[in-house]
Amino acid sequence: MIHPAHIKVKALLAASPAGQEVTVKGWVRTKRGNKQVAFIAINDGSTINTIQVVANPENFDEELLKSITTGACIRVTGKLVESLGSGQPVEIQATEIELYGASDPNTYPLQKKGHSMEFLRDIAHLRPRTNTFGAVLRVRHAMAFAVHKYFNDRGFCYLHTPVITGSDAEGAGEMFRVTTLDMNNPPRTPEGKIDFNQDFFGRETNLTVSGQLEGELGAMALGDIYTFGPTFRAENSNTPRHLAEFWMIEPEMAFYEIKENMDLAEDFVKYLVSYALENCADDLAFFNQMYDKELIDRLKMVVENDFIRMTYTDAVEIIVNSGQKWEFPVSWGSDLQAEHERYLVEKHFKKPVILTNYPKKIKAFYMFQNEDDLTVRGMDVLFPKIGEIIGGSQREHRLDKLTERMAEQHIAEEDMWWYLDTRRFGACPHSGFGLGFERLILFVTGMGNIRDVIPFPRTPRNAEF
Ligand code: 4AD
Ligand code: MG
Numbered sequence: 137m138i139h140p141a142h143i144k145v146k147a148l149l150a151a152s153p154a155g156q157e158v159t160v161k162g163w164v165r166t167k168r169g170n171k172q173v174a175f176i177a178i179n180d181g182s183t184i185n186t187i188q189v190v191a192n193p194e195n196f197d198e199e200l201l202k203s204i205t206t207g208a209c210i211r212v213t214g215k216l217v218e219s220l221g222s223g224q225p226v227e228i229q230a231t232e233i234e235l236y237g238a239s240d241p242n243t244y245p246l247q248k249k250g251h252s253m254e255f256l257r258d259i260a261h262l263r264p265r266t267n268t269f270g271a272v273l274r275v276r277h278a279m280a281f282a283v284h285k286y287f288n289d290r291g292f293c294y295l296h297t298p299v300i301t302g303s304d305a306e307g308a309g310e311m312f313r314v315t316t317l318d319m320n321n322p323p324r325t326p327e328g329k330i331d332f333n334q335d336f337f338g339r340e341t342n343l344t345v346s347g348q349l350e351g352e353l354g355a356m357a358l359g360d361i362y363t364f365g366p367t368f369r370a371e372n373s374n375t376p377r378h379l380a381e382f383w384m385i386e387p388e389m390a391f392y393e394i395k396e397n398m399d400l401a402e403d404f405v406k407y408l409v410s411y412a413l414e415n416c417a418d419d420l421a422f423f424n425q426m427y428d429k430e431l432i433d434r435l436k437m438v439v440e441n442d443f444i445r446m447t448y449t450d451a452v453e454i455i456v457n458s459g460q461k462w463e464f465p466v467s468w469g470s471d472l473q474a475e476h477e478r479y480l481v482e483k484h485f486k487k488p489v490i491l492t493n494y495p496k497k498i499k500a501f502y503m504f505q506n507e508d509d510l511t512v513r514g515m516d517v518l519f520p521k522i523g524e525i526i527g528g529s530q531r532e533h534r535l536d537k538l539t540e541r542m543a544e545q546h547i548a549e550e551d552m553w554w555y556l557d558t559r560r561f562g563a564c565p566h567s568g569f570g571l572g573f574e575r576l577i578l579f580v581t582g583m584g585n586i587r588d589v590i591p592f593p594r595t596p597r598n599a600e601f
Contacts, residue, residue, distance in 0.1 A: 146182035207239030271419035282411040297347030311342035343368035351388040362387040381594035388568035397567035428582035474523035504530040528569020535559040
């Protein structure tokens, strides 16, 4: 069966109506009307908006019209005309309707009334058909595209780092094991331990927590690289900001010290937020209206202001002297929690903040050590409503300093020989950072829970779909 090429709803809504014949294909959002006329709203995912189809019941089979219910998939061919009703510029006067797939109104879970986010998580296979998730997924796409555009325009090379690795980049031990051994009856060594020598890779492997270490290898040859891929953390944190599987963007740059690293991080997130403001206006207007009246102002605030830059030590002083009550009290040396980070950004400065020079005890082994022997050149970018959106550092490129730190953290040199080789052969100062992609999407959409900005969230006790 051949029928006319269809046009996306987004293009139709922007077209000038002159009675031309058009075909649209999509899913019915609503149908209303009476014996004289039926109004069908169709959405095809190209935009948050629907196109209105007007059908005269005299021209169509009664059974066909009956089967056009919320959720059904149809093709409509008709004339594109100026809309008489308010709320849309154009509508289609239907001449042909074809039902692709019916949708039983008694069992289709998405009804016109608003559904709770929790309910929609349980039907994550259907939630892309809601206004909210359609908008989230379009913004997510736009941000992924903008990430590649930003780096491509600046001569960075997209490096694909492995998903399965033998190393724990962050040294935090929060890894998912990858194995093909029979869990019920694993081979044993003479000492009774599991014999990973007989495993698929002949060694213990896990899903990567970060592509950084391999990214550094790339930067030591290509200069400026970035990774953009899934990362995995088996941390048992059930918070609105943590996923067990999330996407991370990790640029790594030869010859950058901490100052240039901060400059790039600030420029990069500002670019992404401006890109969203320019290219996702309909979807952002929807979020602003439905969820968060301050969203667009907050996005503009980030684009228009210089980020505050200060040391961890100064930040701790502000937090300690704030007179606030904290769930986790802070003193020099303690890790900052989201409550402290958000206080700095939302209450104290009212701007994004970049903190640097963290105590070495709370940071990973690879960060550049300062003269004071206490702090390292780590940096975290803190955002309103999110807290930490970026974590990064200048890297320790001095072999002796690096191995010293590894020894202190009980990281075996034999396991990291390839990483250490970059410090043996042509080492140079270099830096990088990681942007949590879902945290960016949380910020840009104003959504409240990270489970609602990724199509199929993976969190403790949840891996459906
Ligand atoms: O601060 P993190 O752990 O830093 C690294 O992994 C470095 N290797 C990055 C680098 O320097 N190349 O993670 C970086 C960012 C965080 O700032 C946060 O935005 C995000 O990744 N992130 C998570 N996002 C969602 N769920 C989680 N469980 C996350 N853990 C970190
Ligand atoms: Mg971090």
